[in-house]
Amino acid sequence: xxxxxxxxxxxxxxxxxxxxxxxxxxxxxxxxxxxxxxxxxxxxxxxxxxxxxxxxxxxxxxxxxxxxxxxxxxxxxxxxxxxxxxxxxxxxxxxxxxxxxxxxxxxxxxxxxxxxxxxxxxxxxxxxxxxxxxxxxxxxxxxxxxxxxxxxxxxxxxxxxxxxxxxxxxxxxxxxxxxxxxxxxxxxxxxxxxxxxxxxxxxxxxxxxxxxxxxxxxxxxxxxxxxxxxxxxxxxxxxxxxxxxxxxxxxxxxxxxxxxxxxxxxxxxxxxxxxxxxxxxxxxxxxxxxxxxxxxxxxxxxxxxxx
Amino acid sequence: xxxxxxxxxxxxxxxxxxxxxxxxxxxxxxxxxxxxxxxxxxxxxxxxxxxxxxxxxxxxxxxxxxxxxxxxxxxxxxxxxxxxxxxxxxxxxxxxxxxxxxxxxxxxxxxxxxxxxxxxxxxxxxxxxxxxxxxxxxxxxxxxxxxxxxxxxxxxxxxxxxxxxxxxxxxxxxxxxxxxxxxxxxxxxxxxxxxxxxxxxxxxxxxxxxxxxxxxxxxxxxxxxxxxxxxxxxxxxxxxxxxxxxxxxxxxxxxxxxxxxxxxxxxxxxxxxxxxxxxxxxxxxxxxxxxxxxxxxxxxxxxxxxxxxxxxxxxxxxxxxxxxxxxxxxxxxx
Numbered sequence: 083x084x085x086x087x088x089x090x091x092x093x094x095x096x097x098x099x100x101x102x103x104x105x106x107x108x109x110x111x112x113x114x115x116x117x118x119x120x121x122x123x124x125x126x127x128x129x130x131x132x133x134x135x136x137x138x139x140x141x142x143x144x145x146x147x148x149x150x151x152x153x154x155x156x157x158x159x160x161x162x163x164x165x166x167x168x169x170x171x172x173x174x175x176x177x178x179x180x181x182x183x184x185x186x187x188x189x190x191x192x193x194x195x196x197x198x199x200x201x202x203x204x205x206x207x208x209x210x211x212x213x214x215x216x217x218x219x220x221x222x223x224x225x226x227x228x229x230x231x232x233x234x235x236x237x238x239x240x241x242x243x244x245x246x247x248x249x250x251x252x253x254x255x256x257x258x259x260x261x262x263x264x265x266x267x268x269x270x271x272x273x274x275x276x277x278x279x280x281x282x283x284x285x286x287x288x289x290x291x292x293x294x295x296x297x298x299x300x301x302x303x304x305x306x307x308x309x310x311x312x313x314x315x316x317x318x319x320x321x322x323x324x325x326x327x328x329x330x331x332x333x334x335x336x337x338x339x340x341x342x343x344x345x346x347x348x349x350x351x352x353x354x355x356x357x358x359x360x361x362x363x364x365x366x367x368x369x370x371x372x373x374x375x376x377x378x379x380x381x382x383x384x385x386x387x388x389x
Numbered sequence: 390x391x392x393x394x395x396x397x398x399x400x401x402x403x404x405x406x407x408x409x410x411x412x413x414x415x416x417x418x419x420x421x422x423x424x425x426x427x428x429x430x431x432x433x434x435x436x437x438x439x440x441x442x443x444x445x446x447x448x449x450x451x452x453x454x455x456x457x458x459x460x461x462x463x464x465x466x467x468x469x470x471x472x473x474x475x476x477x478x479x480x481x482x483x484x485x486x487x488x489x490x491x492x493x494x495x496x497x498x499x500x501x502x503x504x505x506x507x508x509x510x511x512x513x514x515x516x517x518x519x520x521x522x523x524x525x526x527x528x529x530x531x532x533x534x535x536x537x538x539x540x541x542x543x544x545x546x547x548x549x550x551x552x553x554x555x556x557x558x559x560x561x562x563x564x565x566x567x568x569x570x571x572x573x574x575x576x577x578x579x580x581x582x583x584x585x586x587x588x589x590x591x592x593x594x595x596x597x598x599x600x601x602x603x604x605x606x607x608x609x610x611x612x613x614x615x616x617x618x619x620x621x622x623x624x625x626x627x628x629x630x631x632x633x634x635x636x637x638x639x640x641x642x643x644x645x646x647x648x649x650x651x652x653x654x655x656x657x658x659x660x661x662x663x664x665x666x667x668x669x670x671x672x673x674x675x676x677x678x679x680x681x682x683x684x685x686x687x688x689x690x691x692x693x694x695x696x697x698x699x700x701x702x703x704x705x706x707x708x709x710x711x712x713x714x715x716x717x718x719x720x721x722x723x
Contacts, residue, residue, distance in 0.1 A: 266461070267433060267459065267460030267461025267463075268460065307562050307563045308562075308564075308608075310607050310608070310611040311563075311604065311607055314607040314610065314611070315603070315607070318607075346658075348658060348662070349658065349661050349662065352662055352665050352666070353665060356665055356666065356668075356669045359629065359633075359669060360669070360672060360673075363626060363673060363676050366610070366611065366614045367676065367679060367680060367683065369611040369614060369615065370614065370618055370680065370683055370687075371683060372562065372563075373560055373562075373615050374683070374687035374690040375687070375690065376560035376561070376562045377560055377690065380470070381463060381466070381470065381562050381563070382459060382463040382467035382468075382470065382471055383459070383460060384457055384458070384459065384471055384475075385459060386458050387455065387456070387457050387475060388443055388455070388456040388457075388458070389447065389453075389455055
């Protein structure tokens with residue numbers, strides 16, 4: 083191992099954690115054997131006065147750590163992004179403010195980071211498993227996004243510096259970080275670790291949000307550079323269906339003299355035509371926005387240039 | 390040090406052909422008395438393309454080699470966009486990395502640019518491909534010409550030459566490389582088309598299989614919108630909104646007519662339709678206002694394109710013409 087490599091540890095603090103000093107010392111003890119210089123960054127996301135005070139105490143006591151505080155809660159993903167901006171390390175580790183895996187596993191994860199850009203912990207035994215044995219969230223994500231990751235909600239990840247620099251997260255996108263990293267061409271590895279029963283996590287937030295997040299992620303990962311492929315596909319399908327039904331009804335009215343009054347289907351088919359046109363129009367506006375900002379948000383990331 | 394010419398090749402799993410490609414391009418460039426560079430863009434190849442390209446000489450006489458590496462495969466458009474971004478020449482030439490284009494055509498393209506064109510497009514007039522690839526592409530080209538108003542016979546030919554300051558301002562994303570001529574017309578580019586030689590693939594199989602029709606269709610509609618938007622921000626929405634409102638009016642009249650009629654049959658139906666299309670018309674008008682908002686907030690992104698389109702019209706006095714013709718005789722290719 084090379085000397086003086088730095089590991090930045092970003093911990094978003096989402097709850098009141100008066101006992102955060104214990105957490106800090108256990109993380110520190112677990113990671114010191116890796117030989118890295120440790121840079122702890124705590125991002126207090128919102129008004130958590132007790133957590134903030136506990137961290138202040140810790141820092142006054144001589145611990146080397148950095149405290150960042152959001153004046154209001156922006157969510158875990160934004161907290162991570164904030165932390166990444168201050169991270170100096172060659173590697174960046176993200177950890178939860180509630181221990182999720184056994185301490186002795188942390189060093190192992192850091193070691194694995196030599197082989198791939200993102201190391202994702204997979205908790206064993208799994209946390210928050212439905213009675214059927216399948217993790218609902220991951221199952222849903224697999225269904226929609228075709229992801230092969232089976233513990234996306236685990237907050238324990240090790241990222242190479244370039245991942246932390248290149249990927250911007252907001253909202254609830256931290257769950258999808260491995261997937262987003264993959265679409266940027268980074269290698270992602272899952273490592274089985276022993277879980278720590280926390281009892282506090284499990285169901286985080288309402289279910290509907292998760293569904294919306296997955297749909298958003300699907301759109302952002304697949305179609306952000308070609309919005310019209312997405313909107314246009316749906317829009318034209320609905321428009322065509324509506325148009326066909328309308329044509330049929332009009333045909334039947336004219337040729338077989340079936341009165342339209344018996345066919346409220348005409349309203350439905352016209353409604354589909356209208357909806358189709360609306361979706362297509364919205365998609366075209368999306369395309370205009372993409373076009374206008376192409377120069378600022380490039381499609382591609384150049385790894386290096388050989389002169 | 391200014392570079393006169395950059396040749397850009399996207400490479401994706403071309404380990405068999407990369408060395409051959411380099412040599413054939415270099416040999417052509419060496420015959421030209423220009424400072425030139427070759428830009429290879431490795432589009433996330435999984436084979437040894439990058440290693441082999443890196444082992445090629447970086448500098449051969451006045452031909453420089455630059456290799457841009459992607460971390461993963463982003464597709465041909467992105468590779469070309471990256472090559473264009475990294476190239477420093479005054480004139481840029483893009484070509485396929487699979488030896489289907491003939492580097493021997495490069496001087497022809499250069500001459501056409503020197504003649505004052507902004508964009509020179511190759512036309513593979515004798516394509517060495519199976520008809521199942523040629524036919525869809527012919528249909529697509531005809532359609533592209535109709536919709537964009539830029540009749541180019543072969544949009545799919547990678548061999549193109551550009552004035553660098555023009556192409557660097559054109560946004561390239563998704564699979565837009567097919568529409569470069571149309572996009573360039575945004576900036577009022579003078580486009581020329583020349584016949585090029587086309588070879589059948591020598592190694593490997595085709596990597597960019599012909600995309601499904603619906604993709605081209607959707608992309609085309611998007612491009613058509615962008616072209617129209619650039620000229621008149623609330624064009625198509627206005628037209629669709631107007632026809633929708635017209636339809637609404639017709640339905641309203643029919644509804645009134647039916648309600649007055651003896652049987653009073655389909656009045657409710659037509660009333661409903663009238664309301665439906667009326668609401669669509671109003672929705673589209675508001676959407677049109679939204680596009681105005683986008684236009685005013687993003688206008689600076691369209692500005693460079695406009696600036697290129699604006700060219701001073703120089704009216705020469707007879708003395709000037711005489712002076713220039715004598716100058717060009719002494720200067721040759723500049």
